[in-house]
Amino acid sequence: xxxxxxxxxxxxxxxxxxxxxxxxxxxxxxxxxxxxxxxxxxxxxxxxxxxxxxxxxxxxxxxxxxxxxxxxxxxxxxxxxxxxxxxxxxxxxxxxxxxxxxxxxxxxxxxxxxxxxxxxxxxxxxxxxxxxxxxxxxxxxxxxxxxxxxxxxxxxxxxxxxxxxxxxxxxxxxxxxxxxxxxxxxxxxxxxxxxxxxxxxxxxxxxxxxxxxxxxxxxxxxxxxx
Numbered sequence: 001x002x003x004x005x006x007x008x009x010x011x012x013x014x015x016x017x018x019x020x021x022x023x024x025x026x027x028x029x030x031x032x033x034x035x036x037x038x039x040x041x042x043x044x045x046x047x048x049x050x051x052x053x054x055x056x057x058x059x060x061x062x063x064x065x066x067x068x069x070x071x072x073x074x075x076x077x078x079x080x081x082x083x084x085x086x087x088x089x090x091x092x093x094x095x096x097x098x099x100x101x102x103x104x105x106x107x108x109x110x111x112x113x114x115x116x117x118x119x120x121x122x123x124x125x126x127x128x129x130x131x132x133x134x135x136x137x138x139x140x141x142x143x144x145x146x147x148x149x150x151x152x153x154x155x156x157x158x159x160x161x162x163x164x165x166x167x168x169x170x171x172x173x174x175x176x177x178x179x180x181x182x183x184x185x186x187x188x189x190x191x192x193x194x195x196x197x198x199x200x201x202x203x204x205x206x207x208x209x210x211x212x213x214x215x216x217x218x219x220x221x222x223x224x225x226x
């Protein structure tokens with residue numbers, strides 16, 4: 001693969017996510033996030049672009065929103081049974097095809113990529129491209145997480161709903177440095193959760209923060225599952 005360099009520096013609006021925060025938002029073990037960040041993002045994948053994906057912020061490793069989304073996609077493939085080496089092969093090939101360091105954060109990729117639980121495939125107008133795989137595939141796998149994303153005019157993932165679009169908890173890199181908030185508000189769900197833990201009733205919390213009781217319940221659901 002021909003190396004493609006990309007500028008990877010912290011910027012306002014790109015979000016800042018530590019391994020601990022990613023583990024919490026995606027409900028996956030911290031060790032898994034840390035391993036992928038070191039072994040794959042800053043290792044095998046980073047080598048393809050001559051740059052690390054993570055930043056060192058006062059001794060803490062962190063990544064951007066698009067890397068966070070890519071981790072989400074990679075974890076879904078892992079949960080489906082696809083081995084990391086196959087995920088990396090697909091990422092490498094797709095990076096070359098789309099000339100991007102973040103192929104798993106692109107709308108056209110996520111709407112067309114498929115898996116059979118062993119290998120990864122791309123559906124194109126010219127047929128199926130086998131990304132180092134040859135078996136049958138499940139046409140519905142990727143849609144399970146594709147529907148929780150929103151994309152910008154450049155077809156890059158721009159917002160993410162960690163517990164589903166029908167719920168009000170939103171991850172937006174342009175708001176609160178990408179920390180999950182209640183959609184339409186700048187309220188951290190943890191604040192709502194702490195009130196509830198202290199014994200405040202849902203109706204009271206909704207009144208104080210001028211949000212609906214449904215939004216309170218969504219915040220509680222998000223925090224209780226973390």
